[in-house]
Amino acid sequence: MADRMSFWAWGLESEEPTDAARAALAQDLSQRYGTEVTARPVPDLADAEMRAPRISAPDALAGFCFDDTYERARHAYGAHFTDRTRAFNLDFPNPPDLVAHPRSEAELEAVLGWCHEEGHAVVPYGGGSSVVWGVDPPEGVDACVTIALDRLDKVLEVDATSRAARIQAGVFGPALESQLKASGHTLRHFPQSFRFSTLGGWIATRSGGHYATNHTHIDDFVESVRMLTPQGWWESRRLPGSGAGPSPDRMVIGSEGILGIITEAWMRIQARPTFRATAGVVFDSWAAGTEAVRHIVQAKLWPANLRILDPSEAQRAAGLDGTQALVIIAFESADLPQDANIWAAVGLARDCGGHIPDENVVVDNGTGAPTGHEGPVGEWRRNFIGVDPGTATSLGLLADTFETAITWDRWPEFDATVRAEMGKVLGEVCQQGELSCRFTHVYPDGPAPYYTWSGMGRQGSEIGMWQEVKSAANEVVVKAGGTVTHHHAVGRMHRPGAYDLQRPELFAESLRAVKRTLDPKGILNAGVLIDP
Ligand SMILES: Cc1cc2nc3c(=O)[nH]c(=O)nc-3n(C[C@H](O)[C@H](O)[C@H](O)COP(=O)(O)OP(=O)(O)OC[C@H]3O[C@@H](n4cnc5c(N)ncnc54)[C@H](O)[C@@H]3O)c2cc1C
Numbered sequence: 464m465a466d467r468m469s470f471w472a473w474g475l476e477s478e479e480p481t482d483a484a485r486a487a488l489a490q491d492l493s494q495r496y497g498t499e500v501t502a503r504p505v506p507d508l509a510d511a512e513m514r515a516p517r518i519s520a521p522d523a524l525a526g527f528c529f530d531d532t533y534e535r536a537r538h539a540y541g542a543h544f545t546d547r548t549r550a551f552n553l554d555f556p557n558p559p560d561l562v563a564h565p566r567s568e569a570e571l572e573a574v575l576g577w578c579h580e581e582g583h584a585v586v587p588y589g590g591g592s593s594v595v596w597g598v599d600p601p602e603g604v605d606a607c608v609t610i611a612l613d614r615l616d617k618v619l620e621v622d623a624t625s626r627a628a629r630i631q632a633g634v635f636g637p638a639l640e641s642q643l644k645a646s647g648h649t650l651r652h653f654p655q656s657f658r659f660s661t662l663g664g665w666i667a668t669r670s671g672g673h674y675a676t677n678h679t680h681i682d683d684f685v686e687s688v689r690m691l692t693p694q695g696w697w698e699s700r701r702l703p704g705s706g707a708g709p710s711p712d713r714m715v716i717g718s719e720g721i722l723g724i725i726t727e728a729w730m731r732i733q734a735r736p737t738f739r740a741t742a743g744v745v746f747d748s749w750a751a752g753t754e755a756v757r758h759i760v761q762a763k764l765w766p767a768n769l770r771i772l773d774p775s776e777a778q779r780a781a782g783l784d785g786t787q788a789l790v791i792i793a794f795e796s797a798d799l800p801q802d803a804n805i806w807a808a809v810g811l812a813r814d815c816g817g818h819i820p821d822e823n824v825v826v827d828n829g830t831g832a833p834t835g836h837e838g839p840v841g842e843w844r845r846n847f848i849g850v851d852p853g854t855a856t857s858l859g860l861l862a863d864t865f866e867t868a869i870t871w872d873r874w875p876e877f878d879a880t881v882r883a884e885m886g887k888v889l890g891e892v893c894q895q896g897e898l899s900c901r902f903t904h905v906y907p908d909g910p911a912p913y914y915t916w917s918g919m920g921r922q923g924s925e926i927g928m929w930q931e932v933k934s935a936a937n938e939v940v941v942k943a944g945g946t947v948t949h950h951h952a953v954g955r956m957h958r959p960g961a962y963d964l965q966r967p968e969l970f971a972e973s974l975r976a977v978k979r980t981l982d983p984k985g986i987l988n989a990g991v992l993i994d995p
Pocket of ligand 1: 473541542543586587588589590591592593594597598612632633653654655656659660661662663664665666667668669670671672673719720721723724725726850950951952954988991
C-alpha cells in the first residue's frame with residue numbers, strides 16, 4: 464500500500480514514532496521530572512469507534528467522495544499538539560461525514576453545489592497542517608463534507624517573461640518546487656510545514672516562509688487568485704500592481720476557507736539563487752542581539768535570513784552554552800554576489816557587540832555549493848528542518864509555540880511582560896516550565912517574535928492543562944499590544960478573547976456582510992474568523 468499520511472503523527476505512516484522511541488522518551492521524561500511516565504502503544508485505527516456517516520454521496524459524486532474510517536479520521540483534525548493528542552487517543556466525536564477529493568474544477572463545482580443545495584457544512588482542506596483548529600468540522604451541524612484539494616496539484620503554465628506561474632491550489636510544497644525546477648524557477652516560499660502543506664492553504668492562511676525579511680509572505684507572491692464560492696467563481700485579473708480600489712486578492716488571502724475554495728493562483732516566481740553568504744554572530748546578551756537585528760533590518764539590506772535565537776533556544780537548537788544569543792544572517796541572489804551585503808551586516812552586528820571571526824563568514828559566489836551547513840548555523844538549520852513527528856504525544860509533556868509581532872518601540876517591555884506572565888502560568892500549571900524565543904521575521908518597524916514553551920503535565924490531562932497556558936498566552940500577547948498571530952492564522956483557536964478583541968468591530972461586521980453575499984447559507988468553515 465502507498466505510504467499515506469499518518470492519522471495522528473506529523474508525517475507519513477512510515478515515519479510515525481515507534482513504540483521503542485516512545486518508551487525511551489517516557490523513561491527520559493520520568494528521570495528528568497521525577498514522575499512515572501508510561502508509553503501506551505501507537506494506536507491502531509481499527510480500534511476507533513466513530514459515529515456512522517450521517518449522509519452519503521449521490522451517485523454522480525461517489526467516484527471521488529469517501530467515508531471510510533481512515534479518510535474521516537485523517538481529516539478530522541489539523542496538526543496542532545491538541546489535534547495529535549486527540550487523534551492518538553482515538554477520540555473522534557465529530558469527524559467529517561464525507562471526504563471529497565475532486566479531480567477537476569467541474570467535480571469541485573458539483574460537490575460544492577450539492578452541499579449548498581442540501582445545506583451541508585463544508586471544510587476546505589489543503590494539507591491539514593493547520594495549528595489553529597482551522598480544518599475541524601464545525602459542531603452542531605447536521606452533516607459535514609470536507610473538501611480536500613490534493614488532487615488539484617499541477618503547475619499549469621509558466622510565463623517565464625513575467626516570471627509568474629499558474630498553479631493549482633492543492634499542490635504540496637515539494638511537488639510544487641520540483642515542477643517549477645524544470646524551468647529553472649522557484650516560488651521561494653518555505654514555511655516549516657512545507658512538506659505537508661499546500662499552495663491553497665498558504666494563501667488561505669497568509670503563511671510566512673522561512674526567509675526573514677522582504678518577500679517571504681505568500682501575500683507577496685500572489686498575482687491573481689481563482690476561487691469557487693457557493694455563489695459562483697471569483698477570479699481576479701493578473702496584474703503586477705493595481706490602484707483600482709481595495710484589492711480583491713486582499714479579501715481572499717487570509718480568508719481561511721470561509722468565503723470560498725481557492726482552486727488556482729498565478730504566483731510570482733523567481734530564478735533559483737546561486738550566490739549565497741552566511742554568518743552566525745554570537746552576542747553576550749539577548750538585548751544587544753535584538754538591537755543588532757534592528758540596525759540590520761533598518762539599513763534595508765534585506766537578508767534572506769536574519770534570525771535571532773535567545774540563549775535558551777541557541778543552546779537547544781544551535782549548541783551554544785546557554786548564556787549567549789545567536790544571530791543568523793544569510794543573503795542569497797540569483798544575479799549578484801553577496802559579499803558586500805554580508806560584510807555590511809556583519810559590521811553592523813559587530814558595532815552592536817556581536818562576535819564572529821572573519822573566517823566564519825561564508826561566501827559562495829555562484830558555485831551553488833550550500834553554505835551555512837557547519838557550526839551553530841548548520842546545527843540550527845538541521846533542527847529547523849527536522850520537525851519531530853510527535854514522539855511525546857500522550858506522554859504528559861505539554862509543548863507549544865505562539866508567534867506575534869510588535870513594533871520596536873514596545874518590543875523590550877512586551878518581551879519582559881510576556882516572559883513574566885508566562886513564567887507565572889507555567890509555574891502554576893506545569894512542572895519546570897520553560898519558555899524561549901526567536902524572531903522568525905523582522906521588519907523595519909518591528910520583529911515577529913516566536914515563543915516556544917514546554918513543561919511537564921499529567922498524562923491524560925494534557926489538553927485541559929494546555930488550555931490554561933494557551934488562554935494566558937493569548938491574553939498577555941493581545942493586552943501587551945501584539946497580534947494574536949503573525950503567520951499561524953486565526954482558525955477557531957485564536958478567535959474568542961483574542962482576535963475578536965484585536966480587530967475593529969466594524970471590520971468584523973463588514974466581513975460578515977461579505978460572507979453573507981458569497982455564502983448566504985453559511986456552509987463554509989463555520990466558526991473560523993467570525994461567528995457562524
Ligand atoms: C510543523 C509545522 C510547522 C509550521 N510552520 C509554519 C510556518 O513556517 N509558516 C506558516 O505560515 N505556518 C506554519 N505552520 C502552519 C500551517 O502549516 C500553515 O497555516 C499552512 O499555510 C496551512 O496549509 P495547509 O495546506 O496545510 O492548509 P490546511 O491546514 O489544510 O488549512 C488551513 C486553513 O486554510 C483553509 N484552506 C486550505 N486550503 C484551502 C483552499 N484551497 N481554499 C480555501 N481555503 C483553504 C482551511 O479551511 C483552513 O482554514 C506550521 C504547521 C506545522 C504543523
